[in-house]
Amino acid sequence: MTTRTPMRERFYSELGPLLDSDPRVAVVLAVIGSSGLTDVSARHPDRVIDVGIREQTMVGVAGGLALAGLRPIVHTYAPFLVERGYEQLKLDLGHQDVGALLVSTGASYDASTAGRTHQAPADVALISALPGWTVHVPGHAEELARMVRRESATDQRVYVRMSSAQNARPHPVDGRLHVVRGGRHTLPLVVVVGPLLDTVLEATHDLAVRVAYTSTPHPLDAHGLRTLAGPTPVVAMVEPYLEGTSAAAVAAALVDRPSRVLHVGVPRDSELRRYGSPKDHAAAHGLDAPGIRAQIKELVG
Amino acid sequence: MATTTVPPPIHDLLARITGDEKHDPSAHSTLDVVWVLYDQVLDIAPDRLDDPTRDRFLLSKGHGPASTYAVLAAKGFIPVSWLDDVASWESRLGHHPDRTLVPGVEIGSGSLGHGLPLAVGLALGLRAQRNPARVVALVGDGELDEGSNAEAIAVAGRLRLGGLTCVVLDNHSDKFGWPGGIAARFALEEWETADVDGRDHAALRTALRHIDPGRPTAIVARTTDEFLAPGRSENQQGMDTRTKDSAA
Numbered sequence: 409m410t411t412r413t414p415m416r417e418r419f420y421s422e423l424g425p426l427l428d429s430d431p432r433v434a435v436v437l438a439v440i441g442s443s444g445l446t447d448v449s450a451r452h453p454d455r456v457i458d459v460g461i462r463e464q465t466m467v468g469v470a471g472g473l474a475l476a477g478l479r480p481i482v483h484t485y486a487p488f489l490v491e492r493g494y495e496q497l498k499l500d501l502g503h504q505d506v507g508a509l510l511v512s513t514g515a516s517y518d519a520s521t522a523g524r525t526h527q528a529p530a531d532v533a534l535i536s537a538l539p540g541w542t543v544h545v546p547g548h549a550e551e552l553a554r555m556v557r558r559e560s561a562t563d564q565r566v567y568v569r570m571s572s573a574q575n576a577r578p579h580p581v582d583g584r585l586h587v588v589r590g591g592r593h594t595l596p597l598v599v600v601v602g603p604l605l606d607t608v609l610e611a612t613h614d615l616a617v618r619v620a621y622t623s624t625p626h627p628l629d630a631h632g633l634r635t636l637a638g639p640t641p642v643v644a645m646v647e648p649y650l651e652g653t654s655a656a657a658v659a660a661a662l663v664d665r666p667s668r669v670l671h672v673g674v675p676r677d678s679e680l681r682r683y684g685s686p687k688d689h690a691a692a693h694g695l696d697a698p699g700i701r702a703q704i705k706e707l708v709g
Numbered sequence: 710m711a712t713t714t715v716p717p718p719i720h721d722l723l724a725r726i727t728g729d730e731k732h733d734p735s736a737h738s739t740l741d742v743v744w745v746l747y748d749q750v751l752d753i754a755p756d757r758l759d760d761p762t763r764d765r766f767l768l769s770k771g772h773g774p775a776s777t778y779a780v781l782a783a784k785g786f787i788p789v790s791w792l793d794d795v796a797s798w799e800s801r802l803g804h805h806p807d808r809t810l811v812p813g814v815e816i817g818s819g820s821l822g823h824g825l826p827l828a829v830g831l832a833l834g835l836r837a838q839r840n841p842a843r844v845v846a847l848v849g850d851g852e853l854d855e856g857s858n859a860e861a862i863a864v865a866g867r868l869r870l871g872g873l874t875c876v877v878l879d880n881h882s883d884k885f886g887w888p889g890g891i892a893a894r895f896a897l898e899e900w901e902t903a904d905v906d907g908r909d910h911a912a913l914r915t916a917l918r919h920i921d922p923g924r925p926t927a928i929v930a931r932t933t934d935e936f937l938a939p940g941r942s943e944n945q946q947g948m949d950t951r952t953k954d955s956a957a
Contacts, residue, residue, distance in 0.1 A: 434837065436830075454837035457868075462860035465826040469864070472830020475815070477761065478837065480830075495820060496857075500827055503817045505809050 412444075413572040416513050418549040422556050423481070424448040427455055432479040433560055438466045440484040440513070463492040470508045471500030479509070479560055485519070486512035486569065487528035490535060502538050507563045510535075511556065515545075515571035515603075516649050516674050517689035524681070529674040533653045535567045536626040542583075543626035544568045545602030545648070550578035551623050571648065572686065573603035583624040585632035591618045596642040596708045599633065601625045604648045604695070611701035617644075617708060625654050630661035640666055644704050647673040648695065670707040672700060713910050715744045722779040725792040726802075738880050738907070738932040739847065740776040743768075745910050746845060747780045750917045755785045758812055762842050765815045765831060769824020770849040770878065774806045777814075786813035822855025824848060825875060829865045832873040832925075843920070845874045850891060851882035865925045866898030873925040874917065875900075878907060880932045895927035907932045 412420075420441060426433045427448060434455040435445070442449075442458045449456040455478070459466050463484065470480035482489065489512045490497070501508050512531065519526035535541050542564060546552040552570060558581075559566045580586055585599065589609065596617045600608040605621050612619060620636055622629060625647060637643060641662060645654055651673030658669055674693050682692065690696040694703060723737060743766075747753070751764040768777050775795070782789045787802075795802045801810040805819030818824055828846035835842050848858065865873055877891050887894060892902040901921040905912040907930030916928045 431838075434834070454833070457833060459860070459864045462864060464822075464857040465829065465860035465864055468823060468826025468857065468861065469830035469833060472827040472832070473834040473837075475765075475827065475831050476834025476838065476840075478834045496823070496826070499817070499820055499823050503807075504827070 413513075413518075413570070414549040414574060415546065415552045415570040415572070418553050419483070419511060419513075419556060419570060420444045422553050424451070426481075426557070426560050427452045430479070430560065432477065434473050434478045434480050436466055436470045436473070436480050436482045438463050438484045438488065440488075463488045464496050467493040467496035467508075468500045471496070471504050471506055474501070474506035474508055474563075475504065479507075479563065481509045481511060481556075481560060483511045483513070485514040485526060486531045487514070487526060490531040490567075491528055494534060497535070498538055501565055502540060507565045509556070509559050509566045509568065511568045511570060513570045515569055515573070517680075517686055517693070518572040520686045520689045521683050523683060524679055530650045530676075531567075531569065532625060532647070532649045536653065538565075541565045541567060541626065542624065544581070544624050546570065546581070546623050547575045547602040547605050547621070548578035549574060551581045554581050555623075569602070569649075571603045573648070575603060575606045579605070579621050579623065581623050583622075584629045585620045585622050585636060587618065587636065588621045589617075589619040591616070593636075593638045596644065596704075597636055598644045598646060598704060600646040601654075602648055604646055604700075607690075607695070607697050608646055608700055611697040612704060615701070615704060615708065617704065626657070628654055628657040628661065630657065633658065633661045637662060637665070637667070642668045642708060644670040644672060644707055646700060647671070650674050650676050652676070668707070670703060672703050711749055711910065711914060712744070715740050719744060719779055719783050722782050722789065722792055723775055725789075726775045726778060726795050737773075737776050739770065739773050739878055740779070741908050741910065742847060742876055742878060742913060742930050743776050743780045745913045746917060747784050749910075749914050751843070751845065753813075755813065758786075761840060764843040764845065765828075767816045767818075767824045767828045767831070767844065767846040768806065768814070769816075769818055769821070769828070769846050770852055771805045771816075771818025771824070774802070774804070777806065778802050778811075781811070781813050787811060821849075821852040822857040825858050825861040828873060828875070829861045829870065832865070832870050833868070836870070836872055842872070843874065844872055845876060845917070847876045847878060849882065850877055850879040850887070851884070853877065853887070853891065853894075854883055862895060862898050862900070866895070866900050869899075869923055870925045871920065871922040874920075875925065875927045876917070877927060877929045878932065879929050891929045892927060899924055901926040902929070903927070904929045904931070906930075
């Protein structure tokens with residue numbers, strides 16, 4: 409679980425230049441990630457703040473920094489960032505009407521050997537249940553870097569969800585759906601979020617479906633979905649976190665037409681009490697290529 | 710001229726919120742501290758609401774905002790007429806304050822244990838910008854039960870956050886008490902501490918004006934009241950009567 413993945417390495421390497429160039433940027437940590445930022449911290453001791461293992465105060469401090477006019481970038485493991493201090497996200501950021509850029513590591517079952525304590529597949533659902541948040545799920549370290557640079561210059565409430573999984577190459581990060589594999593507009597549409605793209609392409613390589621990609625599931629590109637979906641859509645929404653997280657957004661986008669929609673993701677009805685590799689967990693959840701293929705085949709017949 | 714008691718007109722403003730004709734000063738344990746802060750300590754004025762160098766007062770103990778509303782009205786931050794229909798549909802003033810609705814209110818509060826961590830972040834942000842403005846957070850002794858305060862007390866002490874003052878209004882409403890006293894909890898974390906009579910304006914003024922640039926300051930302001938049970942004080946204020954909120 410301490411392995412530095414490509415996204416995580418890239419994230420840490422972006423922070424120094426951001427702190428150097430933008431006096432508004434401040435980094436708030438709860439130990440995780442601190443050891444890799446020693447040099448940056450020495451250059452900016454007032455703007456690299458490690459509060460120790462205190463995640464409630466980590467988010468509260470971020471809210472206070474934003475009230476002072478700074479741009480806090482807050483980082484730790486997903487469960488500790490989103491779940492440990494959820495009321496702090498709601499009140500110390502949202503209710504104060506201030507922003508922060510949250511960047512988590514340890515997506516869904518990335519920390520497979522660490523067990524349930526280090527896994528938070530509901531993170532996107534929880535964040536998107538709060539008003540005014542944008543959620544980015546990069547599928548590549550380069551996408552992550554573009555998002556962090558762009559969002560560090562705003563005052564918005566933004567959650568960026570890093571993963572140890574990534575696709576072979578980066579795709580646009582403009583918040584829209586992008587067609588990766590086209591076809592007749594009557595073909596079923598598979599919408600895939602972030603690092604599952606390559607797995608979905610493999611799973612559907614010989615199926616008569618179109619595939620579209622987004623790295624921004626919230627807010628979902630409703631216009632793009634409506635345009636691609638056609639008048640009687642059959643859609644599979646494939647997300648690398650809790651299944652059905654985007655169900656309300658998809659339903660709202662397609663409310664004016666008859667549709668059949670499958671939601672693929674980490675099952676929500678049981679806790680997988682096994683260790684092993686992320687690959688093992690993907691297979692157990694039906695999120696490896698054979699599992700996704702089977703679910704989509706059942707949808708499209 | 711410095712006050713020794715809260716002037717009668719302020720009590721009249723408070724009565725407009727609470728409907729409490731008896732002007733019972735014991736019912737409003739926060740009034741003395743908030744009055745001394747706004748009247749004699751903080752560098753803040755209604756025409757400087759967005760001035761980055763203004764001092765900040767963070768009412769963490771947000772369930773008892775009547776005193777703060779009365780003082781804000783007295784000092785010209787909000788119209789006095791706002792005090793007459795608190796928590797109505799048309800009112801900007803609720804039983805817990807919302808910073809986006811009330812000029813001069815620096816944080817929305819209500820749920821306990823949020824103000825001090827926010828104050829720590831605010832003070833850190835001001836320090837990073839070499840801004841000398843002060844940050845004063847008011848918490849209740851019952852509110853200290855929330856673990857987020859323990860986190861924030863340690864962080865502020867260890868980061869030697871000289872711009873921060875935490876006033877703990879001690880009305881003996883914490884569940885189990887604090888062996889050794891509340892001030893000792895802060896002193897252990899290397900805060901400067903003072904223990905004062907929360908009704909004594911001169912003592913409050915002296916304590917609140919004191920700043921140690923090298924470390925944060927905690928002021929325990931004891932009120933002479935015994936714990937005011939729901940049904941007596943907070944009910945009279947028209948405030949939330951849930952046990953947690955009315956006590957802390």
